[in-house]
Amino acid sequence: MRAYAFRRILQFIPTILIISVIMFVLLNLLPGNAALMAGDQRKAPDPRIVEQLKKEWGIDKPVHTRYFIYLKGLVQGDLGTSFLRREPVNKLVGERIWPTLRLSIAALLISVGIGIPLGFISALKRGTLLDSASMIGAVSGVSLPQFWLGLLLMYLFSVVLGWLPSSGYGHGKFANLIMPAITLGIGYTALLARATRAAVLEVLHKDYIRTARAKGLSELLVNWRHVMRNTMVLVLTTAGLQFGALIGQTVIVEKLFSWPGLGSLLVDSIFQRDIPVTQGCILVMILVFLIVNLVVDLLYSVVDPRIEY
Amino acid sequence: MTNLLSVENLKVHFPVKGGFCGCKDVVHAVDGVNLTLGRGETLGIVGESGCGKTTTGLAAMKLIEKTDGKLLFNGTDLDSLTPPEMRRTRQKMQMIFQDPFSSLNPRMTVNRAIGEPMKVHGMGSESERSDRTAWLLKKVGLSPEQGNRYPHEFSGGQRQRIGIARALALNPMMIIGDEPVSALDVSIQAQIINLLIDIQEEFNLSYIIISHDLAVVEHICDRIAVMYLGKVVEEGTCEEVYANPKHPYTKALLSAIPHPDPDRPRDRIILSGDVPSPIHPPKGCSFHPRCPNRQEGCDLVEPELETKEAGRKAACHYC
Amino acid sequence: SSGGTFVFCAPYGGDLFSLDMHKTSRTQDYIVGLNINRSLYKWDADQSKPVLDLATDVKVSADGKTYTFTLRKNVKFHNGRTLTADDVIWSYNRIAQPETTSSAASYIANIDGAEAVIAGKAKTITGLSKVDDYTVKMTLKHPVAIGYSLCKVETAIVPREAIEGKEAAFSTNPVGCGPFKFVKWVRGSEVILEKFDGYFEPGKPYIDKLVYKIMPEGAARDIAFRAGELDANIVGASQYPIYQRDPEIKDHMIEVAEMYTRIIGFNSEFKPFADKRVRQAINHAINAELIIKKLLKNKAVPATGYLPTSSPAYEKAMKGYEYNLARAKELMKEAGYEDGFTFECIATANKSWGVGIVESLIPFMKRINITIKPQQLEGAALGERCRTGKFDAFIWSIESGPDPLETLNRFRSTTPRSAGNYTAYANADYDKALDKAAAASSEAERIEWVKKANRILFEDAPFWFFNYNKAIIAYHPWVHGIKPVAIEMMLQDFTNLKLDDSSPRK
Amino acid sequence: MAFSKAALKGKSNLIIGAVLTALVIGMAVFAPLLAPYHPVNDADLMVSEEPPSSDYLCGTDTQGRDVLSRVIYGSRISLSVGLVSQLINTLIGVFLGVTAGYFGTWWDDLVMGLTNIMLSIPSMIFALAIMALLGPGLVNVYIALGFTNWSFTCRITRSQVLSAKRIEYVRAAEALGYGKWRIMFGQILPNVVGPILVIATLGIAYAILTEASLSFLGLGTQPPTPSWGGMLSNAREEFFTAPWISIYPGLAIFVTVLGFNLLGDGLRDLLDPHKL
Amino acid sequence: MQNDYLLEVKNLTTRFHTQRGVAHAVNGVSFGMYPGEILGVVGESGCGKSVTAQSIMRLIPEPPGRIESGEILYDGKDIVSLSTRQMRKIRGDRISMIFQEPMTSLNPVKTVGRQIGEVYALHRGVSKKESMQKAVEMLEKVQVPEPARRVKEYPHQLSGGMRQRVMIAMALACDPEILIADEPTTALDVTVQAQIMDLMLKLQAKQKTSIMMITHDLGIIAEMANRVIVMYAGRIVESAPTRPLFRETGHPYTKGLMNSVPVIGSKDADGNSRLTEITGMVPSLYDLPQGCSFAPRCPHRNERCQNELPPLFQVSPGHEVRCWMCESASVKGAAA
Numbered sequence A: 001m002r003a004y005a006f007r008r009i010l011q012f013i014p015t016i017l018i019i020s021v022i023m024f025v026l027l028n029l030l031p032g033n034a035a036l037m038a039g040d041q042r043k044a045p046d047p048r049i050v051e052q053l054k055k056e057w058g059i060d061k062p063v064h065t066r067y068f069i070y071l072k073g074l075v076q077g078d079l080g081t082s083f084l085r086r087e088p089v090n091k092l093v094g095e096r097i098w099p100t101l102r103l104s105i106a107a108l109l110i111s112v113g114i115g116i117p118l119g120f121i122s123a124l125k126r127g128t129l130l131d132s133a134s135m136i137g138a139v140s141g142v143s144l145p146q147f148w149l150g151l152l153l154m155y156l157f158s159v160v161l162g163w164l165p166s167s168g169y170g171h172g173k174f175a176n177l178i179m180p181a182i183t184l185g186i187g188y189t190a191l192l193a194r195a196t197r198a199a200v201l202e203v204l205h206k207d208y209i210r211t212a213r214a215k216g217l218s219e220l221l222v223n224w225r226h227v228m229r230n231t232m233v234l235v236l237t238t239a240g241l242q243f244g245a246l247i248g249q250t251v252i253v254e255k256l257f258s259w260p261g262l263g264s265l266l267v268d269s270i271f272q273r274d275i276p277v278t279q280g281c282i283l284v285m286i287l288v289f290l291i292v293n294l295v296v297d298l299l300y301s302v303v304d305p306r307i308e309y
Numbered sequence B: 001m002t003n004l005l006s007v008e009n010l011k012v013h014f015p016v017k018g019g020f021c022g023c024k025d026v027v028h029a030v031d032g033v034n035l036t037l038g039r040g041e042t043l044g045i046v047g048e049s050g051c052g053k054t055t056t057g058l059a060a061m062k063l064i065e066k067t068d069g070k071l072l073f074n075g076t077d078l079d080s081l082t083p084p085e086m087r088r089t090r091q092k093m094q095m096i097f098q099d100p101f102s103s104l105n106p107r108m109t110v111n112r113a114i115g116e117p118m119k120v121h122g123m124g125s126e127s128e129r130s131d132r133t134a135w136l137l138k139k140v141g142l143s144p145e146q147g148n149r150y151p152h153e154f155s156g157g158q159r160q161r162i163g164i165a166r167a168l169a170l171n172p173m174m175i176i177g178d179e180p181v182s183a184l185d186v187s188i189q190a191q192i193i194n195l196l197i198d199i200q201e202e203f204n205l206s207y208i209i210i211s212h213d214l215a216v217v218e219h220i221c222d223r224i225a226v227m228y229l230g231k232v233v234e235e236g237t238c239e240e241v242y243a244n245p246k247h248p249y250t251k252a253l254l255s256a257i258p259h260p261d262p263d264r265p266r267d268r269i270i271l272s273g274d275v276p277s278p279i280h281p282p283k284g285c286s287f288h289p290r291c292p293n294r295q296e297g298c299d300l301v302e303p304e305l306e307t308k309e310a311g312r313k314a315a316c317h318y319c
Numbered sequence C: 001s002s003g004g005t006f007v008f009c010a011p012y013g014g015d016l017f018s019l020d021m022h023k024t025s026r027t028q029d030y031i032v033g034l035n036i037n038r039s040l041y042k043w044d045a046d047q048s049k050p051v052l053d054l055a056t057d058v059k060v061s062a063d064g065k066t067y068t069f070t071l072r073k074n075v076k077f078h079n080g081r082t083l084t085a086d087d088v089i090w091s092y093n094r095i096a097q098p099e100t101t102s103s104a105a106s107y108i109a110n111i112d113g114a115e116a117v118i119a120g121k122a123k124t125i126t127g128l129s130k131v132d133d134y135t136v137k138m139t140l141k142h143p144v145a146i147g148y149s150l151c152k153v154e155t156a157i158v159p160r161e162a163i164e165g166k167e168a169a170f171s172t173n174p175v176g177c178g179p180f181k182f183v184k185w186v187r188g189s190e191v192i193l194e195k196f197d198g199y200f201e202p203g204k205p206y207i208d209k210l211v212y213k214i215m216p217e218g219a220a221r222d223i224a225f226r227a228g229e230l231d232a233n234i235v236g237a238s239q240y241p242i243y244q245r246d247p248e249i250k251d252h253m254i255e256v257a258e259m260y261t262r263i264i265g266f267n268s269e270f271k272p273f274a275d276k277r278v279r280q281a282i283n284h285a286i287n288a289e290l291i292i293k294k295l296l297k298n299k300a301v302p303a304t305g306y307l308p309t310s311s312p313a314y315e316k317a318m319k320g321y322e323y324n325l326a327r328a329k330e331l332m333k334e335a336g337y338e339d340g341f342t343f344e345c346i347a348t349a350n351k352s353w354g355v356g357i358v359e360s361l362i363p364f365m366k367r368i369n370i371t372i373k374p375q376q377l378e379g380a381a382l383g384e385r386c387r388t389g390k391f392d393a394f395i396w397s398i399e400s401g402p403d404p405l406e407t408l409n410r411f412r413s414t415t416p417r418s419a420g421n422y423t424a425y426a427n428a429d430y431d432k433a434l435d436k437a438a439a440a441s442s443e444a445e446r447i448e449w450v451k452k453a454n455r456i457l458f459e460d461a462p463f464w465f466f467n468y469n470k471a472i473i474a475y476h477p478w479v480h481g482i483k484p485v486a487i488e489m490m491l492q493d494f495t496n497l498k499l500d501d502s503s504p505r506k
Numbered sequence D: 001m002a003f004s005k006a007a008l009k010g011k012s013n014l015i016i017g018a019v020l021t022a023l024v025i026g027m028a029v030f031a032p033l034l035a036p037y038h039p040v041n042d043a044d045l046m047v048s049e050e051p052p053s054s055d056y057l058c059g060t061d062t063q064g065r066d067v068l069s070r071v072i073y074g075s076r077i078s079l080s081v082g083l084v085s086q087l088i089n090t091l092i093g094v095f096l097g098v099t100a101g102y103f104g105t106w107w108d109d110l111v112m113g114l115t116n117i118m119l120s121i122p123s124m125i126f127a128l129a130i131m132a133l134l135g136p137g138l139v140n141v142y143i144a145l146g147f148t149n150w151s152f153t154c155r156i157t158r159s160q161v162l163s164a165k166r167i168e169y170v171r172a173a174e175a176l177g178y179g180k181w182r183i184m185f186g187q188i189l190p191n192v193v194g195p196i197l198v199i200a201t202l203g204i205a206y207a208i209l210t211e212a213s214l215s216f217l218g219l220g221t222q223p224p225t226p227s228w229g230g231m232l233s234n235a236r237e238e239f240f241t242a243p244w245i246s247i248y249p250g251l252a253i254f255v256t257v258l259g260f261n262l263l264g265d266g267l268r269d270l271l272d273p274h275k276l
Numbered sequence E: 001m002q003n004d005y006l007l008e009v010k011n012l013t014t015r016f017h018t019q020r021g022v023a024h025a026v027n028g029v030s031f032g033m034y035p036g037e038i039l040g041v042v043g044e045s046g047c048g049k050s051v052t053a054q055s056i057m058r059l060i061p062e063p064p065g066r067i068e069s070g071e072i073l074y075d076g077k078d079i080v081s082l083s084t085r086q087m088r089k090i091r092g093d094r095i096s097m098i099f100q101e102p103m104t105s106l107n108p109v110k111t112v113g114r115q116i117g118e119v120y121a122l123h124r125g126v127s128k129k130e131s132m133q134k135a136v137e138m139l140e141k142v143q144v145p146e147p148a149r150r151v152k153e154y155p156h157q158l159s160g161g162m163r164q165r166v167m168i169a170m171a172l173a174c175d176p177e178i179l180i181a182d183e184p185t186t187a188l189d190v191t192v193q194a195q196i197m198d199l200m201l202k203l204q205a206k207q208k209t210s211i212m213m214i215t216h217d218l219g220i221i222a223e224m225a226n227r228v229i230v231m232y233a234g235r236i237v238e239s240a241p242t243r244p245l246f247r248e249t250g251h252p253y254t255k256g257l258m259n260s261v262p263v264i265g266s267k268d269a270d271g272n273s274r275l276t277e278i279t280g281m282v283p284s285l286y287d288l289p290q291g292c293s294f295a296p297r298c299p300h301r302n303e304r305c306q307n308e309l310p311p312l313f314q315v316s317p318g319h320e321v322r323c324w325m326c327e328s329a330s331v332k333g334a335a336a
């Protein structure tokens, strides 16, 4: 298994390389440039400064030259220097990654904590009102535009009830985490609930469940000992694949809740044409995604002995 | 007269994913099989699950890549044909599959399932084809009106009839049946076996019938080849092989069949262990780990399939 | 007793870039930097003009070209060192160095020898000299009111030892001589400042702690303000009427006409726009006041020309183009565009001067047979297209103060597109008026010439003159001392801010 | 096929989903007949931000346009975004998936490599980059959403084809002398459309939501064309003052996405005989 | 005859209420099992063998299935009316079951040791460790080589025959009185089938467990069963001790079945290999014919067969046949 993990990590390299080329080309094709964004556009741009900055950042050079410079840094683990913030991207991204991870993990925990039991219960009580209600509820969860939901939550919990701070990181206070995590996690919760329900229904049809009943196990024990684990194998597939999407969604949620994570940095830097930062954010997000998927795959072999690496 | 099909030293090895470093294991699914099928003859292939019966059949039809060996069909080397030529040759060699449920495309009506192959091969006009479809359906004991239905509306036995009609549609010379009756109920099985026997006479077909059921094979076949772990271990005419099996495996196999007669003395040879993995077949005679009369040298030297008596071949050092 | 914590917002487009005021050129950064740093002058919001800050006195020579500043003696940097004349000279020199790429370079370009440094031809500015530790002499090329330039936070005086050799660190860990010292910057989230005990104005600032929340999302800001998490908030158009109706807030709003002019620029190379009458017709055809009332909820002042009401060169007598459809049609007919034409207007997603405004023009333009097609772009893309002239028309909010001459210089025929003259406006009379203003010997004369230029610009109508922003800050009742800052409302100096005991953070 | 009462009940998803989507599609098709006003030209600043009344059933927006009419016309954009982008995704995904699954070998490796790369870039971010590159606009939204989200379809199609390939009728077709393309697209594809259809319906829902998110970031469709996402995000500042401007498009998105989700789920249940 | 049945099924009717209609899977089936006997149940696919077995275990999936009526008497109690809790006590302990598919009937994510031990721990209340010891012991009993190592393995690491042995070990762990074996060898190869049959016979001889052996293979019946029940379309059509069934076959369906199975060495001397076939198809359980269900395929049918369902006629002690043709013979039997 260790060899497998190592092999998979090695495979990250070509993936990251290809993505970095795609992204580099895409980003460099964007109209406008960071020099123009250095100041407020309400002021007249100073062409001298614009030219000076372009030279300083090397964006006057041809794309392939720039890419190789970038690649050289990348190989050494250096993501370059932010155009506008004039700081190493490593540092900028490094500061932002934890809030994003915190947010995603909180969202994940909420989803797992709510989605999986919900899916379980509705599968076991399938066909009942509870089942229909929870599934319609779950589908509704994915159907809500995120920022809309976020605003509704903010209004409810901050203005009307005054229970939670409306936005911001709040020095890592738990209260600040709640609403963004819910907003981010609700779609994922719904997804997990549905995936779990489907998986449980599938497992319930398996012959070995009948075997377990034939042994005289109570329903509770059947579910606990035999359904659960096998369900997890199936749920993990969905969970792993969709976690990547979750990381992508932080873009919206972080923006809305002024959350100092990678997502908001990414959006800002795209709009500001701060290519090194954009590139850095994307690569880090992808790396997180790849690692998460690797972990999920390794988890498979833990929950499912049939899979051996 | 030449043989209709001859298979020489057929080998099919499947790579199993070994992964990154490229070191791959192979499944020796078929490992050096020689077979001949005369015109109008029926050859049975029997053996336990996983011994390579299906693979032999598919490779003989060129439906999977073979690793080695030579296939002569009706005098032509199938390897020398271009893909379009090969597709044309397929008209003459047809297949009936084990599972009547999955071998028919659930989205095609019976008429289309039978008619489309003719269209693909450019046989006749639209109306000729539909006439022939109707005629074929009658031949296999279905009514032409049923042609507009979808496979799921038929029972297993009826579907197998449709499969047979489809194979007949192209006027083949040879039909390979891969466990054509195994999935059917006993009472239906008899119907299909009878149908196969009937159409063989009518259309002068050659059959290769693959089965794990020795009784079925005995009923339809002229000759029989017993396979074990990718190899033919015994070959001969049905009468002789059943009456007087030579290879210890054949003996065990025959004795293992439960007989529907409560008074028949039971003298089963119970083999120990399971069929070994075709990834790492045992050295020497592949049957030796389970062989009740294993002797010295069995685990070292691999026996050749050699003629033991006239028309009888077996691969065993001690028989 | 404690002075409490004041929580404010930094609302403009995401995280700060840098707290090194010489290197950044974003308002977002200035909002914070303003309270850390001090310059020679400061903007006096009440009088709407620059006044001395780090200097106690200035002597101007008769030709208006030599300024002699007497510095305060009790100014301490946050690192404890006392500010001297050397710091002033070093700071201005730093701004002038090309590597600094400071946007403030243009503010000091008028000092003798500064141009050479900016162009990289010299190392030090010859026009600056130290008389003694607390006296600086400055000679200028042209006699201008230098206060307008040197009151900006971009021209802050910074301690050399905190910067040299650690430029990068300085931008995230600034040292100034302002009322608040830097504590912490949580990237993307907030900046925390704290009262500087050594501040030169005794007893000030009153508050202990100053927090800026980085909150670009207007709706989120509104919620945070109502929830009491923000002590004050810049008010968006959609919130304005609500706040006006809210009995708790309505008396706690401060308004100012900011020195920003919202315009639609007509590309002079787009054929129909080459005709002055077409441009005037468009100005006549639009009921700007209605748009301001409905879309901006009256959170703007209708434009009566380019220079805003708070500008020293503003003419009260000037009236904007009257909403007069008949006149507009007449002009169109005269110009030969009776049947109209189609043009595309590029815009950002901004609520007050973006694509929404362009949308609202559709029915007005229809009436003079013009089809206007809004095209939404992002800021960077729009900036690029403006600079390269690839547009028919654009809508934007452009700085129009505080120095009216500098403001209007942007539209000289000699100013290239890439330097801000996006419509490529060219009028010899206009240039001449500005030349006269620059050469004027007295302030009054200067203003007269600027007014003239402004009138020419108005008459030529290279723009649709839309409005001047009305900036509003709403604050909670416990906050005292928010000022109407016309140059940019958010540039609030909190030296004099007080919180009373009803503040939840006191 | 094992059917049961529970299966019947499970179909309520499908039915509700189908009804909702049918309603939305009907709304899009008959927009000119249904909408009381023109969504763009009937702007009247004099009646801006009117609350719902008998004249304006859902009120008016800031520009003085009828919200109801804009929601009705907006269905055209939102639906077309969903349908067109998902069509592109499905075409790409299905073509690559079917060929990769059927041919295997190096082509499969290549396609899977590409798919994995696409999967590892969160599609929202890819779409964001493409939209920033192309600028806001309807066609660009089609492109950004249509070329970034096919990897899922591709993977599912491939795995479906891989398992379908093992079913004997494919072998049978080969034995009957069918050509490769005929087998791939004539024999296999019709049998795997089920899961693809499910993914496509869910993808439509996803695309509609993503368009709204892009609008939130100022990268959606071009005004003044009404799109739900655009209406919603434009009105977010009026969320408390004139809630009707954002509530109706929000509801419309919700209902449509819900409809497609339910439809997708229902189809999934319908096509899978073992989910009761 | 004195009733000393260990288990008696009386008039069992089980139906499935599905979308397509009501599947009459089991219709009034009655039979009994003596202690220590092997009762064979044969019939074609879908005739209700498994449903009968699952009804006894009360494992019918509900919904859609339901035991509509009948009694299953075990140990003086009616299983049908037991509480689920009481029923659970019986399952796996007193009555065990093994299934056709050894591949899918074992939980893939648990070691076989745990799965065998689980049932023992459950009914005997022993510790995990003891149950593992029991698992090793049981594996040894079913002749799995190296049981101590095997208990730690997962089902996928075992061959089909091995898995079926594990199933048997699991079923026998608590020394049940009754073992229901639902086609235990159908999925296996002939040589492995022979091994398993051999094993079951040996264990049965030792433990005296009653076995209900469900199969569609007459050969297995002939070799293993003491008594046989032949089912057709949800009904028992014939029941008899093994030898009389094969020698004095009563029901036309049983006869047809025996003739249609190819048997080695039964080819005619002149090489005519046609089999005697039963024409037609099994009737749909959703729409059973009014009279005898076999009537449509029966070569001897008459009008009465089509309209009236024949009862089971006793043709000789312990030999009952559901066919009008046996009506006359039954008088004799009834008198005896």
Ligand SMILES: Nc1ncnc2c1ncn2[C@@H]1O[C@H](COP(=O)(O)OP(=O)(O)OP(=O)(O)O)[C@@H](O)[C@H]1O
Residues within 6 Å of the ligand: B014, B015, B027, B028, B029, B030, B047, B048, B049, B050, B051, B052, B053, B054, B055, B056, B212, B278
């Ligand atoms: N595509 C494949 N890839 C890898 N291994 C294969 C493949 N097809 C068959 N095998 C292996 O080759 C061996 C022979 O398989 P084959 O299907 O020919 O057996 P068989 O005799 O037909 O068995 P059965 O009676 O179960 O149908 C088996 O071990 C099987 O696992």
Ligand SMILES: Nc1ncnc2c1ncn2[C@@H]1O[C@H](COP(=O)(O)OP(=O)(O)OP(=O)(O)O)[C@@H](O)[C@H]1O
Residues within 6 Å of the ligand: D002, E016, E018, E023, E024, E025, E043, E044, E045, E046, E047, E048, E049, E050, E051, E052, E061, E064, E065, E216, E285
């Ligand atoms: N869950 C179910 N839902 C609906 N019908 C069912 C269900 N289970 C069984 N049946 C019906 O009951 C009938 C009897 O099934 P059963 O499984 O007892 O047959 P069997 O004799 O065991 O056949 P086989 O030899 O194929 O195992 C079948 O025709 C089937 O249609």
Ligand SMILES: [Mg+2]
Residues within 6 Å of the ligand: B053, B054, B055
């Ligand atoms: Mg096979």
Ligand SMILES: [Mg+2]
Residues within 6 Å of the ligand: E049, E050, E051, E182, E183
């Ligand atoms: Mg069964």
Ligand code: NI
Residues within 6 Å of the ligand: D001, D002, D003, D273
């Ligand atoms: Ni079914």
